Amino acid sequence: MAQVSSIADEQASTPLSSPKSIVLRISKFNPKLDESSKFMEFTVPYQKWTTVLEAILDVKKHFDHSVAVRYSCRQATCGSCGMMINGKPKLACFTKISELDSDVVTVEPMNNFPVIRDLTVGFEKLFEKHQKIQPYLIRDDSELESDEREFLQSPQEVEQYIQFANCIKCGLCNSACPTMATDSSFVGPQALAQAYRYVADSRDKGKDTRLNIIDESHGIWRCHFAGSCSQVCPKGVDPAMGIQFLRGYLLGFRS
Amino acid sequence: MTEDEHREGIKGMANPGRYGIERIAYLLMRLTGLGLLGYFIAHVYETSNILRGRMGWDDFLAMTQTTEGHIFLALVIGMCVFHTGNGIRIMLGHGGVGVGNPARPDYPYQPASQNYRQKIGIYSSIVLAAVAMMYGMAVMFGE
Numbered sequence: 001m002a003q004v005s006s007i008a009d010e011q012a013s014t015p016l017s018s019p020k021s022i023v024l025r026i027s028k029f030n031p032k033l034d035e036s037s038k039f040m041e042f043t044v045p046y047q048k049w050t051t052v053l054e055a056i057l058d059v060k061k062h063f064d065h066s067v068a069v070r071y072s073c074r075q076a077t078c079g080s081c082g083m084m085i086n087g088k089p090k091l092a093c094f095t096k097i098s099e100l101d102s103d104v105v106t107v108e109p110m111n112n113f114p115v116i117r118d119l120t121v122g123f124e125k126l127f128e129k130h131q132k133i134q135p136y137l138i139r140d141d142s143e144l145e146s147d148e149r150e151f152l153q154s155p156q157e158v159e160q161y162i163q164f165a166n167c168i169k170c171g172l173c174n175s176a177c178p179t180m181a182t183d184s185s186f187v188g189p190q191a192l193a194q195a196y197r198y199v200a201d202s203r204d205k206g207k208d209t210r211l212n213i214i215d216e217s218h219g220i221w222r223c224h225f226a227g228s229c230s231q232v233c234p235k236g237v238d239p240a241m242g243i244q245f246l247r248g249y250l251l252g253f254r255s
Numbered sequence: 256m257t258e259d260e261h262r263e264g265i266k267g268m269a270n271p272g273r274y275g276i277e278r279i280a281y282l283l284m285r286l287t288g289l290g291l292l293g294y295f296i297a298h299v300y301e302t303s304n305i306l307r308g309r310m311g312w313d314d315f316l317a318m319t320q321t322t323e324g325h326i327f328l329a330l331v332i333g334m335c336v337f338h339t340g341n342g343i344r345i346m347l348g349h350g351g352v353g354v355g356n357p358a359r360p361d362y363p364y365q366p367a368s369q370n371y372r373q374k375i376g377i378y379s380s381i382v383l384a385a386v387a388m389m390y391g392m393a394v395m396f397g398e
Contacts, residue, residue: 236360248351
């Protein structure tokens with residue numbers, strides 16, 4: 001059942017000189033109480049710069065404070081506000097309403113993650129898989145002595161992994177992945193891209209360990225290079241590239 | 256799969272409309288793979304009819320000489336050509352060939368792994384499959 005409401009003009013945080021408004025459809029679902037999700041609809045004014053997160057917070061502040069949404073930095077750095085926006089996984093703080101080119105904006109919880117409530121999903125499995133690939137430098141002399149300098153790298157060596165170090169663990173790639181849609185045990189593009197991030201790091205000596213971890217039935221071989229993970233990444237990480245390079249190591253194309 | 260995992264399932268996996276030509280190629284690759292597997296099984300059954308002698312063989316072969324049979328074979332040709340062409344692209348990609356090089360990303364973050372070489376590979380496979388199907392139909396219906 002949908003409920004249509006308009007934020008009162010004097011209450012909206014967006015200046016009301018804005019002649020434009022959209023219908024914001026918010027998925028409401030509490031797994032402990034509800035059998036299925038339902039959509040609540042709100043008419044929200046917006047400006048050219050209004051983000052989807054700001055629109056949701058307008059609704060939360062002025063009309064329905066029970067809307068559950070996780071957010072923090074509002075600048076695509078914390079990776080908290082990932083959700084399905086008009087059917088695609090995006091960061092709400094990084095998506096302007098004006099860019100969606102639609103009079104109706106539908107927000108739902110990210111696919112392939114358990115729903116905690118409304119737009120908030122659980123990241124336990126994401127972090128579990130992230131930890132599984134040992135996301136830290138592995139080497140015997142990782143502890144520096146007081147008279148030593150840090151492990152030096154050339155700019156070219158940094159270039160090999162710095163792109164993958166941009167991951168903010170927002171989970172959008174796992175949400176877009178067609179394999180994750182059907183295989184709950186798949187390690188996922190986020191963890192695989194991070195495996196490559198450390199394998200490609202010249203300071204790291206744990207390549208064989210990590211390749212052994214991902215070389216399993218629900219590991220890297222389940223990736224079919226659909227590339228959706230790279231298309232939705234808000235930080236330009238390009239997990240699909242990292243995964244293919246990792247597979248190159250396992251197939252003997254790279255050393 | 257439990258309900259609280261909120262998985263998209265087969266419906267989400269098979270929805271090609273949201274992520275561009277690469278996701279369409281992914282779906283086509285899976286469908287043509289299944290189609291070719293089905294054809295392989297049917298082909299083994301068909302050729303086993305030779306054990307029934309020449310009459311049995313000719314009777315079964317006559318089924319492929321109908322309009323429906325020609326359309327079916329044209330589809331098999333299309334599936335075979337697309338699966339081969341796109342398969343070569345995928346295999347090279349799996350080895351890290353043609354997927355770009357790591358670099359500091361610049362906004363708006365166009366993924367290097369989805370570069371023009373990959374798109375050319377996909378479109379070429381589709382065009383080649385269409386041309387092969389048309390040629391196959393011209394030969395079969397032109398008899």
